Amino acid sequence: MIRQILPSLLAGAGVTLQVFALTLLLSLPLACLLQAFQQFSGRLLKPLFRGYITLMRGTPLLLQLMFIFFGMPYLGLTFSREASILIAFTLNYTAYFIEILRGALGAVDPGQAEAGKMLGFSRRTIYFRIQLPQALRNAMPAIGNEVLNLVKDTSLIYVLGASELLKAGRSAVNTYATALPFVVVGLLYLAMCGGFSWILSRIEKRISYY
Amino acid sequence: MSCIAEKCAKTFGADPVFENVSLRIDQGEIVCLMGPSGAGKTTLLRCLCGLELPEKGTISLSGTVLCQDGHWCDPVQYRQKIGLVFQNWNLFPHWTVLRNLTEAPVRLKGMSREEAEKKARRLLEQLKIEQKAQAYPNSLSGGQKQRAAIARACMLAPEILCFDEPTSALDEQSALDVTQIIQDLAAQGLGILVVTHDEQFARRTGTRFVRLNELQSNS
Numbered sequence: 001m002i003r004q005i006l007p008s009l010l011a012g013a014g015v016t017l018q019v020f021a022l023t024l025l026l027s028l029p030l031a032c033l034l035q036a037f038q039q040f041s042g043r044l045l046k047p048l049f050r051g052y053i054t055l056m057r058g059t060p061l062l063l064q065l066m067f068i069f070f071g072m073p074y075l076g077l078t079f080s081r082e083a084s085i086l087i088a089f090t091l092n093y094t095a096y097f098i099e100i101l102r103g104a105l106g107a108v109d110p111g112q113a114e115a116g117k118m119l120g121f122s123r124r125t126i127y128f129r130i131q132l133p134q135a136l137r138n139a140m141p142a143i144g145n146e147v148l149n150l151v152k153d154t155s156l157i158y159v160l161g162a163s164e165l166l167k168a169g170r171s172a173v174n175t176y177a178t179a180l181p182f183v184v185v186g187l188l189y190l191a192m193c194g195g196f197s198w199i200l201s202r203i204e205k206r207i208s209y210y
Numbered sequence: 211m212s213c214i215a216e217k218c219a220k221t222f223g224a225d226p227v228f229e230n231v232s233l234r235i236d237q238g239e240i241v242c243l244m245g246p247s248g249a250g251k252t253t254l255l256r257c258l259c260g261l262e263l264p265e266k267g268t269i270s271l272s273g274t275v276l277c278q279d280g281h282w283c284d285p286v287q288y289r290q291k292i293g294l295v296f297q298n299w300n301l302f303p304h305w306t307v308l309r310n311l312t313e314a315p316v317r318l319k320g321m322s323r324e325e326a327e328k329k330a331r332r333l334l335e336q337l338k339i340e341q342k343a344q345a346y347p348n349s350l351s352g353g354q355k356q357r358a359a360i361a362r363a364c365m366l367a368p369e370i371l372c373f374d375e376p377t378s379a380l381d382e383q384s385a386l387d388v389t390q391i392i393q394d395l396a397a398q399g400l401g402i403l404v405v406t407h408d409e410q411f412a413r414r415t416g417t418r419f420v421r422l423n424e425l426q427s428n429s
Contacts, residue, residue, distance in 0.1 A: 109298075109300070111296055111300040112302065114296070115296060115300035115302070117260075117261065117289070118260075118261070118289060118292075118293065118294045119313075119314040119318070119362070119366065120286065120289055120318045120366070121314065121317070121318070125317065129313075130302055133304050134304055137304075209346070210304050210346040210347075210348055
């Protein structure tokens with residue numbers, strides 16, 4: 001039976017990985033940029049950032065997904081299923097990454113920025129070349145946690161009818177009337193998270209050269 | 211070529227740190243600013259380096275005005291003429307010593323990387339840490355970090371070089387070495403300001419000794 005259910009589960013895992021990869025590729029750089037923007041913006045823009053972060057962290061990702069796909073059309077904005085998934089995940093994870101970076105930047109010695117200033121570096125150079133690399137190293141364990149959460153959160157896209165891993169597993173359970181597909185789904189999630197944990201620990205080791 | 215602070219005043223909240231302070235640092239002299247901890251020496255040094263804005267007074271260096279009565283004038287141009295060796299050195303830990311030295315001249319002075327590295331290696335050799343060029347700051351001793359920080363500040367050829375408590379984290383021998391380095395730099399024509407509470411070091415190193423309260427005028 002495993003041979004019969006495996007292709008559909010692997011296809012579902014492919015969708016899961018796509019959502020995961022695209023979200024990560026968009027949200028982490030976006031968080032670095034928005035954190036810089038937040039740092040350099042005046043008092044007027046700061047409440048806007050705080051509002052966005054509070055909204056994203058204070059409401060369930062499931063609700064955000066449903067609002068963008070089912071709710072936005074009532075406001076005159078219609079997104080495809082794929083776009084809705086990407087927008088909701090990117091907005092949500094960017095907010096979490098911004099907060100992680102904020103904490104990590106706070107842990108970088110303020111003297112580093114002052115040294116950069118004394119050498120004549122611009123604020124942009126100080127942020128991107130001096131503070132951010134050190135902050136990312138500080139933030140790696142927390143980023144790693146979010147990355148693993150992201151793998152598991154991709155299962156939420158079933159509400160929009162996307163055929164990700166969990167949905168593929170549920171279909172197989174209904175078809176074959178056995179719990180075995182759920183066990184395979186669990187093993188596939190474990191394999192993905194284990195793989196990403198290994199990659200993250202390698203990255204952490206690599207950036208801990210100093 | 212001299213750095214001049216005239217009738218400067220600085221407060222933190224409602225607390226005045228210093229008032230009516232005037233100080234001049236000329237080419238080739240080593241001014242040691244002394245006083246107990248908390249007296250405001252470091253704050254004055256930070257004002258002179260453009261890291262703090264005094265509420266009153268004027269600070270200028272070779273005709274470039276840093277600030278006047280609580281307003282920045284030309285801080286970017288001013289900071290190109292002054293260097294600071296921080297108390298805890300503030301070397302960038304994710305860069306090698308060589309990169310710590312070369313990044314600013316390459317990015318800001320238009321120096322080629324090759325030229326900057328050549329100059330950096332020469333400076334490191336003068337300061338006797340040339341073998342540490344490819345090391346990361348965390349692997350250096352306190353004295354070596356001090357030398358690397360001095361070399362980094364000297365890469366931009368400042369007219370005035372400031373030191374904040376340069377001996378606070380050093381042993382006796384390293385402190386003696388710092389005296390020699392500072393005197394060599396002054397002999398090359400740099401004006402030096404050393405903020406310290408180490409009286410012995412100041413007497414050994416400086417050509418002029420001042421206390422913060424002596425710099426305050428009543429007018």
